[in-house]
Amino acid sequence: MTELTAMQNARKLRLALAASTLLAGSALTAPAFADGPNVVTTIKPVHSIAAAVMAGVGTPHILIDGATSPHGFALKPSQAFLLQGADVVFWVGPELSSSLEKPISSMADKAARVELLDVEGIEQLKWREGDQFDSHDHGEQDDHGHDDHADHGHDDHAHDHEKTAEEHEHGHDDHDHDKDHAHDDDAHEHEEEHAAHDDHDEHAHEEEHAEHDDHGHDHGHDHAGSNDPHIWLNPENGIAIANAMATTLSEVDPTHADTYQANAKAFAEKVSGLxxxxxxxxxxxxxxxxxxxxxxxxxxxxxxxxxxxxxxxxxxxxxxxxxxxxxxxxxxxxxxxxxxxxxxxxxxxxxxxxxxxxxxxxxxxxxxxxxxxxxxxxxxxxxxxxxxxxxxxxxx
CATH class of the missing domain: 3.40.50.1980 (Nitrogenase molybdenum iron protein domain)
Incomplete structure (x- = not known):
């Protein structure tokens, strides 16, 4: 090889390296989520608020759909797949769905996880004691929510609510409210579920087995002193949830921050108008x-x-x-x-x-x-x- 040829080859190599460096730099500055982050929600009202905040950017997934109760919900392998791929998880907290606490912590460990019961601006109300409310001050409330998303330990109780009139009269407890109609929003659910089955099925069954080990304990769970988790039924809390979602999504996906903030404002105006x-x-x-x-x-x-x-x-x-x-x-x-x-x-x-x-x-x-x-x-x-x-x- 002549000296001239060697110099030409070296120059070509330098140009190629420079071009590759430029392309790499462009990739780093490109939007991290062209179609929005992968957001997973638990119940339908939370999914609805997230969908409003994400309008024009993406569509959130939902875990607990249809007539499925969040109390004692059992995770499917396809839903475990969703959690593992999540960038953001919005859920009320273990006070509402204690069976999801471990899966969210372990499977969505790299995601931004937001317990909505704790977000800023939430009006907290204590659980009412007993089954008669007339004698209680239903205006009793706790401090507004905060940004402390500490883990809470809760026992999960799955019971069957399918009871005959005779069974009710005799006080038997055989209740099934895990009529799981939840479905995966992903268009490729069947392919993903098949691919995820080997990795997640055993994990999901282990979680479920662990939950069943807790059944039978604290059957008459005492909520005295704890906060009522049905926060979304106060429209002002719904607005606070939307604002918290917009803040989290803006941090995770700053490219669409203006859209998230504008959507949260529009949501607040719509809800206030009702x-x-x-x-x-x-x-x-x-x-x-x-x-x-x-x-x-x-x-x-x-x-x-x-x-x-x-x-x-x-x-x-x-x-x-x-x-x-x-x-x-x-x-x-x-x-x-x-x-x-x-x-x-x-x-x-x-x-x-x-x-x-x-x-x-x-x-x-x-x-x-x-x-x-x-x-x-x-x-x-x-x-x-x-x-x-x-x-x-x-x-x-």
Whole structure:
């Protein structure tokens, strides 16, 4: 090789290296998420708020869909795959779905994980004690939320709510509310689930096995002193959640920060615009007595200045005993309860039992929007739907 040829080859090599360095630098400065980050949410209302904040950027995934209850939810391998690939996870916290605490911590360990119960601006309310609320101050509240996302240890209780009337009268507890209709939003779910099965199936079963080991303990779990996790049913909390989501997404994906912030502002305006409408619907029925299936509506009641007379059960994990059912039956008759509300996630037999011998009507309250289509419009429809259900059933 001549000296001239060697010099020419060296020059070509330097140019090639320079070009590759330039391309690498361009890749580093390009948007990290051209189609938005991979966001995983748990329940439908949280998914709806995330969808509103992410509008125009991407679409979040949902773990707990349809009529599946977040209490005692069992993770599938395909859902474990979603968690492992998440850039951001938004969930209420272990107070609502304790069975997800370990999977989120272990499978989404590289993701930004936000417990919404703890975010700034959330109005906290303590769990009401017992199943009668009239004697309690439903305005009792805790400090506003904070940014401390410490892990909390909670026992998970999965019980079967499919009960016959005879079983309720004898106080048997065989409840199944894990009718898992949850599905994967990913268009390639079947391919991913097949690919993920070997890696995640054993892990998911180990998690589930560990959860079942906890069953039977703390059956009558005492919520006294802890905060009610149904925070999304207060529209002001919904706005605080949207703002927290916009902040987190802007940090993870700064390229679309302006869009996230603008979407959160638009969401707040839309939700605030519903206040007068909902208040007007509820005003004529204030003071009417009603009983709910479980104590999920404290945040909604407190915000709109209405109050349930009690609940058939404080939480779905601990259904009423035969003695409690008899007491509730007496209360429905003696206190002239206008309406007893069931929930679509759970069997209606218990509600039908407690209204026997009374003039009480049966209504439906749905804290999750189980029958509403997923998307940004679900959350406003959920709030107005609760108001409509209350107003319709409580009318004299």
């Amino acid at each position: 206040e007068a409408e909902i208040s007007a619907k509820l005003e004529p029925v204030k003071g009417q007595k009603f009983i709910v299936f479980h104590d999920a509506y404290h945040h909604f009641e407190h915000h709109y200045d209405i109050e349930a007379s009690g609940a058939i059960t404080v939480t779905p994990e601990a259904l009423a005993s035969a003695e409690q059912v008899a007491e509730i039956q007496s209360r429905v008759r003696d206190q002239n309860i206008v309406c007893v509300f069931q929930e679509p996630q759970f069997d209606s037999k218990l509600v039908n039992i407690v209204i026997e011998g009374s003039d009480a009507k049966v209504g439906v309250l749905d804290p999750l929007g189980t029958e509403l289509a997923n998307g940004p419009d679900l959350y406003p429809a959920l709030l107005t739907g609760l108001a409509d259900s209350l107003a319709d059933c409580l009318k004299s």
